[in-house]
Structure formats: C-alpha cells, structure tokens
Amino acid sequence: MNEQTRPSKLIQGATGGWQVVIGMEVHAQVASQSKLFSGASTEFGAAPNSHVSLVDAAMPGMLPVINEECVRQAVRTGLGLNARINLRSVFDRKNYFYPDLPQGYQISQYKQPVVGEGVVTVDLPDGEVVDIGIERLHLEQDAGKSVHDRHPTLSYVDLNRSGVALMEIVSKPDLRSSDEAMAFVAKLRSILRYLGTCDGDMEKGSLRADVNVSVRRPGDELGTRCEIKNMNSIRFIGQAIEYEARRQIEIIEDGGAIDQETRLFDPGKGETRSMRSKEEAHDYRYFPDPDLLPLELTQSAVDELKAALPELPDDKKVRFVRDLALSSYDAGQLVAERDTALYFEAVAKGRDVKLAANWVINELGGRLNKEGRDIAVSPVTADQLGGLIDLISDKTISGKIAKDLFEILWTEGGDPRALVEARGMRQVTDLGAIEAVVDDVIAKNPDKVADAKTNPKAIGWFVGQVMKSSGGKASPQVVNDILKSKLGL
Amino acid sequence: MTELTELTLAEARDRLRAKDISAVELAQAHGAAMEKARALNAYVLETPERAIEMAKTSDARIAKGEAGPLEGIPLAVKDLFATKGVRTTACSHILDNFVPTYESTVTSQLWRDGAVLLGKTNNDEFAMGSSNETSFFGPVISPWRRDGANTELVPGGSSGGSAAAVAAQLCLGATGTDTGGSIRQPAAFTGTVGIKPTYGRCSRWGIVAFASSLDQAGPFTKTVRDAAIMLRSMAGPDAKDTTCADLPVPDYEAAVGKSVKGLRIGIPKEYRLDGMPAEIEKIWQQGCEWLKSAGAELVDVSLPHTKYALPAYYIVAPAEASSNLARYDGVRYGLRAPGRDITEMYENTRSEGFGAEVRRRVMIGTYVLSAGYYDAYYLRAQKVRTLIKRDFEACFEQGVHAMLTPATPSAAFGIGEKGGADPVEMYLNDVFTVTVNMAGLPGLAVPAGRDGQGLPLGLQLIGRPFDEETLFSLGAVVEREAGRFTPKVWW
Structure with a gap:
C-alpha cells in the first residue's frame, strides 16, 4: 500500500486537512463470443431475450459449464495487472432474489478468486507516478436487465445480459484523490483494451465501477466508508468522489459519524444519495457452487498465455x-x-x-x-x-x-x-523563380530594405511577402537564403 | 405363456430380439396393467400414445436388425427427469403444468438405446422425503401389504412411484434419483433392485436438482441383471455436466454371475444400531453367510464417523436445496401467485407452490448458510463429509472390495405413521444410505428376504468409486440365494 501521505492531496475542511481514501471495484465485461457458463451469444444491442439459453433462463435441471475462453481472458488480465494467478480457484453462489437473476443466485468467486494481488502504475496529470495495489480479480456472471418504465404496473425483464462474464477487479484502498481515481480507471481501461480482454466501452456498460470513499485525518485509522455504486463515466467518478469526500468531512466536522451505506451518484445534481444502509444489506449466503468443480489451471498454460501477451x-x-x-x-x-x-x-x-x-x-x-x-x-x-x-x-x-x-x-x-x-502544391525550390520574386519585392519596397539593413529581424517581413506571392509554395529555407544574400545581411 | 408384464427386462429383451413378442404388445400389456393399478398412484402421468408410437418404432428397428440395447423395453421415468414435450413437475405445485423443451441426458440415452416411455412416476416433492408422502399428487400406495392386513403402506421415497411401478409390474424398469437413499430405501421397501451409482457416473443434466453434490440417477428393476443392463444405458460422460465423470461405461451385465471368490467384504460395526429390529439383524447375518459360501471373505471394519453422517447430511442437502430451489420464483415458468409487489409475489408463489417439507428444508438450508452460522453448520458439515469419505477410503485401502449393510433400519411403514410430529423420525430412515451419498460411492439395494409380516427387506452393498461391477456380482449372489419378491395383486 501507498502509505505515504501526500500533503498536496489533502482536502481542507473547517478544522484542518483531511485525507480521502478510495478503493474501487471495477466490473469489466469479458470480451468473449459466448457467456461465462452457457453458449449463448454476448452480442450487444440484440432484440430482448434473443440471446438466452436454457441455462441463462435457469430452467429446471440446467447446469453451468465454464467457458474456457473467459477464464483465459481473466488470466491474461491478471498477468497484465502484474498479478498472481491462482492455479486453483473456486466458484461460489451469491444468493439473492431479483427478477433479472433467474437462478436466484449469481455464480461468482468469493474466497478463492482466479487472480490475486497485483499492481497498476498510474501517471497523474502533474507528472507524478503512483503504484495502485490490486487486491484480486474474479470472474462472475452479469445479471439481466429489468425495465420498469414500459408498463404502469409490470416490469419487463431482458435476459440477454444474464450470464455474460464479468471480471471484478478490486483495488486496494490506495487512491488518495479524485484525480488518482480517474487516472486509475483510465489506466485500467487502457490495459484491458491493450489486452483485448474488455472493450472498455463505459457507455455500453462494459466497464462500471463501484467506488468506496472514506476520509480521515492524515495518519489516522481508516474511516467508515460509503460505496458509490455503478459508475459508468470517469468524469462522474471524479465528481462523485469530490462530493462524497466533502459530504463526509462536513458530517464529521459537525460532530456526526459516517454511516456505512451504499450510495448512488446523481449526475444531474452532482450529488450522491443513500441507496441502502448496512442494516439493509443482503446476506448473500455464499457457498461453493456444487455444480462446478474447482477451476484448475496449469502453470504451463499460464506461462503460455503470458508469453503471448501483447x-x-x-x-x-x-x-x-x-x-x-x-x-x-x-x-x-x-x-x-x-x-x-x-x-x-x-x-x-x-x-x-x-x-x-x-x-x-x-x-x-x-x-x-x-x-x-x-x-x-x-x-x-x-x-x-x-x-x-x-x-x-x-x-x-x-x-x-x-x-x-x-x-x-x-x-x-x-x-x-x-x-x-x-493541385500544384509542390514546394518551389527553383532558385531562378524565387529570385525573380525576391527581386520584385525588394524593388517595390525600398523603405523596408533600408529598415532591414539596420534591423535584421525585419527580414521576416520579406519572407512573408515572398511566400505570399508564391502562393506558399516557395521553400522557406531557400527564400531566406536568397533574401539574406540580396539584402547583404 | 406368462403374462408379458411378468417378464424381466432381460427376458423381454431376448424375446423381442427373437421376434417372439412385439414391442407394441409389451407396451399395451403394461398400459393395461397401469390402468388397473391407478389405486397405487404410482404414475402421475401416463403416456400411452407416446408409448405405442415408440414401440412401433422399436418394432421397425428390430425388424431391420437395428435393435438398440433396450429396444422396445417399456420404462417409467421419475417425474424429476425433464422429458421433452411431456409434463415434468418434480411432483410440486410450483411446477404445475411445466412442459420442458428439452430431454434430460439420462432419459435421452434410454430412448437412444430403444426404450419406450410409459409415463412419469410419483415422487416426494423435489425428491424431499422417505415415504413418497410429500408429493403434490398425493402419496403412492405400496403394492405390498402386511400378511392378512389392509393397512396402506408407503413404498419408501423419494422415488416411491418408480419403486411401486416396478414391484407391481407396471413397467420393466424405472429411473430414480438418490440424494440420501431415494433409490435404495424404496427398493428395499418394495422388494426391487435399485442402484445409486458413483457420483458422476450418470449425468445430472436435465434432472430437477435437489442437492447437486449428492444427487445421482439410477435404475429400479426386478433383477440385478436388469439393473446392470439399464445402468449401462443411463451412465456415461456428458459435456453438459462438468461433475459427470469422463470414464467409459463397462458392460455391467457381464459382471452378473461372475464369481465373488476372494472378494473382501467389509462389515461395518457402526451399522449395528441400538434398538434395530432383530429381523434386520438376522437378514444381514444371512447375507453375510451367503457371500461367505460363495467364496467371499468377510472382514469386520469400522467407519467411525458414521453417526455424524445423518446430521451432516441434513445440513448439506438443505443448504444446496435452498439455493437450487431459488429459481422457482414465479417469474419465468411454473406457478405464479400474484402480489402487490415483487417481494409479495415471491412470498405468495413460494408459500403456495412449495409443500411443508420443502419449505422446511429451504428454511433449514437458508439458516445454515447465513452469515454467522455458516462456519458452525455448513463448513463443519463439509468437514464431517470429508471424514466420512476418509473412513471408506481407509477400508478400501486395506483391501476391502465392498461392504455389506442393511439397506434400511426397518421394513415399510404405514402411510401417515411416521414423521407427523417429528420430522427426524422420518429422516432416520436414511441412516444407512446417506453415508454413501456423502462419500459419493456406489450403493446397490437388493432384496434379501421378508420380515415376520411378509414385507420385503433389503441389503445394501457399498462399493469402491466407479466399481459398480463388483456390486452387480455380489448382488447377483444375494439374489440367487434369496430369490425374487413379488407382491400379491390386490388392486
């Protein structure tokens, strides 16, 4: 972790400087033809429910089968993040009810992710370079999409996204400003695009971030954090962090305490607002998915992927x-x-x-x-x-x-x-032609000639005139040389 | 000439091949028997037209000399197996009128090999039960009665319909599933042969899931040979189930009748329970004698963690079930009971759609997986599971080829007799069978005799992983000595 306090990053409150501490969970859609556990297509923008297999719709008796291409993409990403690859990882079920979650659980990796600790080097606009720790990367299924505004009393569900592979990339709480956070996401996005493991298209939702923000006095223990969910713009991430840090500082300086909660950013108002408190948080009842064997990789397969990285x-x-x-x-x-x-x-x-x-x-x-x-x-x-x-x-x-x-x-x-x-744009390097123009300009402007003899910088005016007369095609170097000799400079 | 329904699967197969009988005749005979036996409630759906169609196809293939291993054999399928275009409900209200657009791997292999579908059999709702009393379609009545009594008995569960259908000669074989004893216990109660193969031997794809790490499909048949024939078609690798073993399927039938001389048979002392009926003890002893006379060597073994198996099972299985059954939410298929909002719709649908035993297990499963209880229950149960597995491995490593135990702690009991006040009373039925699921091993239940009231009793043979062949060899010895058991027709 970057534990040095960078004074320039402190936010001044009414009672002194505050350090903002930020950690991120970035959800990156894996670039793959088919879903994480089914053969259905991942194509974006298709008609609702047209890319849904029996597995994606969680029909009775259906079983997930891991898509090896998604695993390779996750490993390649891990390697690109200079991270440890776990040769054995486990898929778990995260249980909760929602209409766009057909199984009633999301298959994810909880205790044993496919990728462990890594590091991303981030260049900041002021030229500073910081290393941001990566805690882990794991594979999980995306949910479908609920559409609530098409019918007065019913919601529609589109399962095209249901089961699409996501990589959740979790940073350590190493970020100390909104600038760092924005630069981190930009760098991560760049790495993913270089690797070809995620298209990084934030507008389509291929890359989304949950941002954990807390504040503390420099050197203190970590403060209570709030999680800002589902950010899909780097600019909004910056705005949300700025707002959220100041909100927390004001509360603490007024003698209050921060409630651990999940918040949403409203780009229209530039504010974050509470979505649910810690008490309302789900108990996901994680347990290893008994339909899937642990994911075993060989070192040689990992080495092969590493050798082939761009x-x-x-x-x-x-x-x-x-x-x-x-x-x-x-x-x-x-x-x-x-x-x-x-x-x-x-x-x-x-x-x-x-x-x-x-x-x-x-x-x-x-x-x-x-x-x-x-x-x-x-x-x-x-x-x-x-x-x-x-x-x-x-x-x-x-x-x-x-x-x-x-x-x-x-x-x-x-x-x-x-x-x-x-179009006759070729540069004129014919000395005779240029000389003729130079002679003409000199002949017409005796006063400027006298001027140039005392002030050599005035030659620039002659250059300009000659270039203009030649339609810009005269070679500036040749014009300069001829002028100098003609003017006796 | 014997009634066609009295044939064994092997006999029918041979007579079909000899063109001595036709598949259509065989299907019709069973259709007629099914009609007469509706009082048993063994089938929840009969498919006579489909049966005749399939039988005609089989006759045509037999005529062309293209008969598959099960060509023309009429079978029943537990309602837990998805059958394309044929209603599949897991005997739950929540899957009312659910008609799959897909066929389970196991049944598709049966049809590939020429078998004929007679209908879907009754079972405990989502396979949760040991008496077939939790079915939404009502209980199955066992074809067996105590001598001189009219008390309605349970056929066991959860595959009670399949067991009753085979015992009552309403099919030549039936599929079952076994999560904690759901094939072996009803087989023992009905005097039929049932095998739960090694976990991973049969694909689970298309079988309504109860507890994924324990569920395994297997056959019910009249004889050990029939079970061997049927399992060969059911088993095999499947790319759609990654827990399914990528191993070739041996010719199990060849193991039937093979000498058991020199096989070391473990007799686990922990299966000798306090208060176990003397008749169970006696039949177990009898089984030991039979195997010994056939040349097997008996050795006393210990499986010290046996007593923890049942409690651990009733944590692991409900935990997985609570998650597996989350998909029955009223959103996409099956029953939907409306509500003012989505949460109320979920609550109404699931409380109306699931019966009491399913609700109980979903609650238990949800509880043991909850934050703060996970370590104390689920994680601990998984550790117990590992210890149970090691107990067996230790015995096998010492040269034990298989083990012989009773299949159940009692003979069949009356409908409504058990578990009314205390569900644990019912759960105790699985005491000899759950260990096998927890360890992922194959287990064969074979009829071995009758109790004093004339009810069948079964023995269980437990084998090494993927060594079903040894079980068939040993089971055939018991069967040869004990004979076959068929109930008198009262229905």
Missing part, C-alpha cells in the same frame, strides 16, 4: 523513450490508448519519429479531439499521414502546405502525393 502501455512507453528518443511526455500521450499507439507506430515506421509523434499528437490528436472522434475511425489513415510526412521529409511540401494537405485529406481523402501533384 506489449502493454508501460513497456511501450519505456521503449518509445529508449529506442525512439521520444520525451516521456510525448511517449505517455502516444501509449495511453492502444489505438493511438498502433496508429503512431504505423506512421513512424521508417520515418522521422519526432515528426510523426508531433503530427499524431498535435495535428491529428487536436483535430480528433475537437470533433470528438476516435482515432480508430480517423478520416485520415496512418498510411495517409505517413505519406504526408514523407512529402515533408523529401521537401516536396513545406510544413505550412502540409497543414493544408492534412485538411484536404481529412475532408476529401485521397493519396497525399497525387493530391500535391494534381
């Missing part, structure tokens, strides 16, 4: 800094999303790495961000951007023209080199 963001970042000589900051930007990293690597291959990084982060990244689009569906492909960079590198176009070309690629598409040829 390069993960931390390793990729180290490699970008070490082998590509990128700055730590740029490397961090490029590896945060797997798709960005893949895009960058395709662009940078055999090209000027710094130029590639600059274009991917600033031009493309800025534009995607502005339009709220994902790099995976970028209108400018890595091939196109690479072609554009080739044109800069071989001096066919200037940096300025390149921006125009990027705009054309974004809106119209096409082959960069063909576009440059067809």
Whole structure:
C-alpha cells in the first residue's frame, strides 16, 4: 500500500486537512463470443431475450459449464495487472432474489478468486507516478436487465445480459484523490483494451465501477466508508468522489459519524444519495457452487498465455523513450490508448519519429479531439499521414502546405502525393523563380530594405511577402537564403 | 405363456430380439396393467400414445436388425427427469403444468438405446422425503401389504412411484434419483433392485436438482441383471455436466454371475444400531453367510464417523436445496401467485407452490448458510463429509472390495405413521444410505428376504468409486440365494 501521505492531496475542511481514501471495484465485461457458463451469444444491442439459453433462463435441471475462453481472458488480465494467478480457484453462489437473476443466485468467486494481488502504475496529470495495489480479480456472471418504465404496473425483464462474464477487479484502498481515481480507471481501461480482454466501452456498460470513499485525518485509522455504486463515466467518478469526500468531512466536522451505506451518484445534481444502509444489506449466503468443480489451471498454460501477451502501455512507453528518443511526455500521450499507439507506430515506421509523434499528437490528436472522434475511425489513415510526412521529409511540401494537405485529406481523402501533384502544391525550390520574386519585392519596397539593413529581424517581413506571392509554395529555407544574400545581411 | 408384464427386462429383451413378442404388445400389456393399478398412484402421468408410437418404432428397428440395447423395453421415468414435450413437475405445485423443451441426458440415452416411455412416476416433492408422502399428487400406495392386513403402506421415497411401478409390474424398469437413499430405501421397501451409482457416473443434466453434490440417477428393476443392463444405458460422460465423470461405461451385465471368490467384504460395526429390529439383524447375518459360501471373505471394519453422517447430511442437502430451489420464483415458468409487489409475489408463489417439507428444508438450508452460522453448520458439515469419505477410503485401502449393510433400519411403514410430529423420525430412515451419498460411492439395494409380516427387506452393498461391477456380482449372489419378491395383486 501507498502509505505515504501526500500533503498536496489533502482536502481542507473547517478544522484542518483531511485525507480521502478510495478503493474501487471495477466490473469489466469479458470480451468473449459466448457467456461465462452457457453458449449463448454476448452480442450487444440484440432484440430482448434473443440471446438466452436454457441455462441463462435457469430452467429446471440446467447446469453451468465454464467457458474456457473467459477464464483465459481473466488470466491474461491478471498477468497484465502484474498479478498472481491462482492455479486453483473456486466458484461460489451469491444468493439473492431479483427478477433479472433467474437462478436466484449469481455464480461468482468469493474466497478463492482466479487472480490475486497485483499492481497498476498510474501517471497523474502533474507528472507524478503512483503504484495502485490490486487486491484480486474474479470472474462472475452479469445479471439481466429489468425495465420498469414500459408498463404502469409490470416490469419487463431482458435476459440477454444474464450470464455474460464479468471480471471484478478490486483495488486496494490506495487512491488518495479524485484525480488518482480517474487516472486509475483510465489506466485500467487502457490495459484491458491493450489486452483485448474488455472493450472498455463505459457507455455500453462494459466497464462500471463501484467506488468506496472514506476520509480521515492524515495518519489516522481508516474511516467508515460509503460505496458509490455503478459508475459508468470517469468524469462522474471524479465528481462523485469530490462530493462524497466533502459530504463526509462536513458530517464529521459537525460532530456526526459516517454511516456505512451504499450510495448512488446523481449526475444531474452532482450529488450522491443513500441507496441502502448496512442494516439493509443482503446476506448473500455464499457457498461453493456444487455444480462446478474447482477451476484448475496449469502453470504451463499460464506461462503460455503470458508469453503471448501483447506489449502493454508501460513497456511501450519505456521503449518509445529508449529506442525512439521520444520525451516521456510525448511517449505517455502516444501509449495511453492502444489505438493511438498502433496508429503512431504505423506512421513512424521508417520515418522521422519526432515528426510523426508531433503530427499524431498535435495535428491529428487536436483535430480528433475537437470533433470528438476516435482515432480508430480517423478520416485520415496512418498510411495517409505517413505519406504526408514523407512529402515533408523529401521537401516536396513545406510544413505550412502540409497543414493544408492534412485538411484536404481529412475532408476529401485521397493519396497525399497525387493530391500535391494534381493541385500544384509542390514546394518551389527553383532558385531562378524565387529570385525573380525576391527581386520584385525588394524593388517595390525600398523603405523596408533600408529598415532591414539596420534591423535584421525585419527580414521576416520579406519572407512573408515572398511566400505570399508564391502562393506558399516557395521553400522557406531557400527564400531566406536568397533574401539574406540580396539584402547583404 | 406368462403374462408379458411378468417378464424381466432381460427376458423381454431376448424375446423381442427373437421376434417372439412385439414391442407394441409389451407396451399395451403394461398400459393395461397401469390402468388397473391407478389405486397405487404410482404414475402421475401416463403416456400411452407416446408409448405405442415408440414401440412401433422399436418394432421397425428390430425388424431391420437395428435393435438398440433396450429396444422396445417399456420404462417409467421419475417425474424429476425433464422429458421433452411431456409434463415434468418434480411432483410440486410450483411446477404445475411445466412442459420442458428439452430431454434430460439420462432419459435421452434410454430412448437412444430403444426404450419406450410409459409415463412419469410419483415422487416426494423435489425428491424431499422417505415415504413418497410429500408429493403434490398425493402419496403412492405400496403394492405390498402386511400378511392378512389392509393397512396402506408407503413404498419408501423419494422415488416411491418408480419403486411401486416396478414391484407391481407396471413397467420393466424405472429411473430414480438418490440424494440420501431415494433409490435404495424404496427398493428395499418394495422388494426391487435399485442402484445409486458413483457420483458422476450418470449425468445430472436435465434432472430437477435437489442437492447437486449428492444427487445421482439410477435404475429400479426386478433383477440385478436388469439393473446392470439399464445402468449401462443411463451412465456415461456428458459435456453438459462438468461433475459427470469422463470414464467409459463397462458392460455391467457381464459382471452378473461372475464369481465373488476372494472378494473382501467389509462389515461395518457402526451399522449395528441400538434398538434395530432383530429381523434386520438376522437378514444381514444371512447375507453375510451367503457371500461367505460363495467364496467371499468377510472382514469386520469400522467407519467411525458414521453417526455424524445423518446430521451432516441434513445440513448439506438443505443448504444446496435452498439455493437450487431459488429459481422457482414465479417469474419465468411454473406457478405464479400474484402480489402487490415483487417481494409479495415471491412470498405468495413460494408459500403456495412449495409443500411443508420443502419449505422446511429451504428454511433449514437458508439458516445454515447465513452469515454467522455458516462456519458452525455448513463448513463443519463439509468437514464431517470429508471424514466420512476418509473412513471408506481407509477400508478400501486395506483391501476391502465392498461392504455389506442393511439397506434400511426397518421394513415399510404405514402411510401417515411416521414423521407427523417429528420430522427426524422420518429422516432416520436414511441412516444407512446417506453415508454413501456423502462419500459419493456406489450403493446397490437388493432384496434379501421378508420380515415376520411378509414385507420385503433389503441389503445394501457399498462399493469402491466407479466399481459398480463388483456390486452387480455380489448382488447377483444375494439374489440367487434369496430369490425374487413379488407382491400379491390386490388392486
């Protein structure tokens, strides 16, 4: 655990500084074709109750059969979280009644999860790096969905999600601010997407978090925690923690005590509100599921999965800094999303790495961000951007023209080199042609010439004029050289 | 010519193959017998049309020389087995009119091998009971009566309908399930042969679950040979049940009649109970003599944790049942008793749909799994279970091949006679059988004689895991000496 108190993270109350302590339970839907214990499809958005097997509907006499692909995905995730893999784990039943829980119990792992302790390294916006402990990861079934607003007195139940595999990833209470919590979820999401074990789509509910928040004076024992359930947005997680920490501080400073309870976040109001108290908590009557044998893995199978893991963001970042000589900051930007990293690597291959990084982060990244689009569906492909960079590198176009070309690629598409040829965007490096323009500008502006002789910086004005006259196609370097010699600078 | 219903399964099989009789004739004869025997309440659903259809198919296959091992054999199926398109209720009000769209693995294997479905047999509700008195369809009346008396007796339970149907010659064999003795106890009470195979020998897929870690399917038949024939079709690996063993199924019939010379038979001293009827003691002794004369060697063994088996069983089984029965909630199928909200609907449905014994066990199971009680009850019971298993393993490691015990502590009792005031009185029926389920071992009940009032008594043979063959060999010896037992028709 990170036990050092980081003073900058303290929240100032009326009576001094408070430390917020956060732990998370992240539910990540396993990327798999079929459900955890049945062959039904996991496809999202299908007609209600169209992906429901006899097992999912808990018909009499039905038995669960473990989907080995889901187990492999959980193990791969555990390895990606630098965690211990438990070669023997046990499925338990968590018993409670709810209409969208057909069996009357959820099959989960309680005392012996498939993955044990691990660690996630999180980069914070201010450049600080913190290690967040992972307590465990276990496999469990998702429930179905109850729909309460279609009928005045009845509820509808859709069992398509019933039995879909989830990984519950539990962090240690190592997080000390909303920023850390948000960065942790973002990093976890990134790792899952690199591994391909969860699509990380929070809008579809593929990634949801329960956030445990408590406050204490620095150095004190842990305070009583409240659990904020079912958060499906990183931004809301941050808001909820901020609100909840302040709520708890106010109660304690007013002489009150925190009730251990489950709360919900209302994004409209930016508040958390009580859902149920500890007394109302279910007694889940966990016991080992007698329909399933303990899950046994061999070390060699685990080793095989480990050997086949893709390069993960931390390793990729180290490699970008070490082998590509990128700055730590740029490397961090490029590896945060797997798709960005893949895009960058395709662009940078055999090209000027710094130029590639600059274009991917600033031009493309800025534009995607502005339009709220994902790099995976970028209108400018890595091939196109690479072609554009080739044109800069071989001096066919200037940096300025390149921006125009990027705009054309974004809106119209096409082959960069063909576009440059067809639209006459090629940079002019013909000395004679440029000289003629320079002579013309000098002849027309004697006062500026006199000015430039005393103030060499005024050459910039001439460069601008020449570029303008050439329609931006003159090579800025060549223009500069000719001007200097003509003006005798 | 004997009545067709008096044939054994093996005899019928051979005569069908010889085209001496037809499957349709055989099905019709049993259909007629079933009609006459409705007073027994052995069947909760008769499927005569389906039987004739299946029998016709069998006759066609026999004619083409494509007969399966059970071709044309009319069987009864306990109502706990899901049968596609045929109502399956576990004899509970909560599954009223439930018609599965699927066929249990065990029954599908019977049909694959050519068997014919006569109907679904009565059982204790969700297999919870030892007398078949908890069925929503009412009790089964045993075909057996005490000499010179008219008292209605129980056939035992929970597979009472299957046992009665075989004893009364209303089928050539029947499926049962055994969680704590539900095959062996009714077999003993009705003078039939019943085997609970090793846990994992038969697939549980499609069988309404009572206690998953204990439930196991097995056959009821008139003879040991018939049980061997029928089990071979029922057993085998199933990818749909991960607790089902991936082991080939031997030709059990070949073990019938095989010499038992040199087999070491353990006689566990803990099965000699205080207050046990002298007749039970006598029949046990008799069984020992028979096996000894057949060349087996008898050894006294000890299973020291036997006395803890019954209490531990009545923690483990209800615990699993409380969870297994949670799916009967009125939401998707079966009975729904409306309520003002979902909680009230659950409460109304489950209190109306489940009978008293099922409710009692769900309550016990819920209690022993509750926070604060789990360690004291469930966890402790699981530890006891491990010790019971070790007791048996220790004996087997010392070279014991099988054990001989009484099957039940008494002969059949009267309807309404036991358990009215104290359910434990009823639970004590399982005292000799639950250990076998707790240890996951195979157990065969074979008729061995009659008590002073003419009621059948049975012996139990307990075997090593997946060594059903030795049980069939030993059972055949007892059967050869004791003969067969058939009740006089009074119905």
